[in-house]
Amino acid sequence: AQTVTQSQPEMSVQEAETVTLSCTYDTSESDYYLFWYKQPPSRQMILVIRQEAYKQQNATENRFSVNFQKAAKSFSLKISDSQLGDAAMYFCAVKNNNDMRFGAGTRLTVKP
């Protein structure tokens, strides 16, 4: 099964600034999908952004974008113009053949 590593247990960012959360993964498959999920204190898992591994173009969703480096097996999340509501745990995930594995998460704090 694939593995996912998030090397930053905690990150903080000033409101309106930009922050990048890191994620690396390992998989033997060539066809897979990458995701970032957000988990606020309510504990609900919310999809932030999705990337297909076969696509070279980096996915973007409003203030959220990814830097996908397939050869390096890296999938970082950039949050622009950070807002207080972005404070949460962020989980990187890799999905192959309907088997989705998560990293340990990064806790993001947003300072007003």
Added chain:
Amino acid sequence: DAGVIQSPRHEVTEMGQEVTLRCKPISGHDYLFWYRQTMMRGLELLIYFNNNVPIDDSGMPEDRFSAKMPNASFSTLKIQPSEPRDSAVYFCASSGSSGANVLTFGAGSRLTVL
């Protein structure tokens, strides 16, 4: 659609008791997943079903854990007997059949075993 529905939201029980967690997936989704979240181990995939059939249960911790999916709209995760180390948040998620499909999660069931 009401999303993935889990019950109970919170469960407190004593060691040795049987615990049953329930999940109703999104209608039309043919994959269902059970995850466990703890501080120490993060989010762990326990088991997943496709069209009500268990596909991979390699993440189930031990024989005290069992999961069933009797029909397309209902699944259970049972722990018997429960132990304090089973205390965790248990998530159910469902998705469609494409590999690109996103997993939609329920709100989770927080289990505390005393």
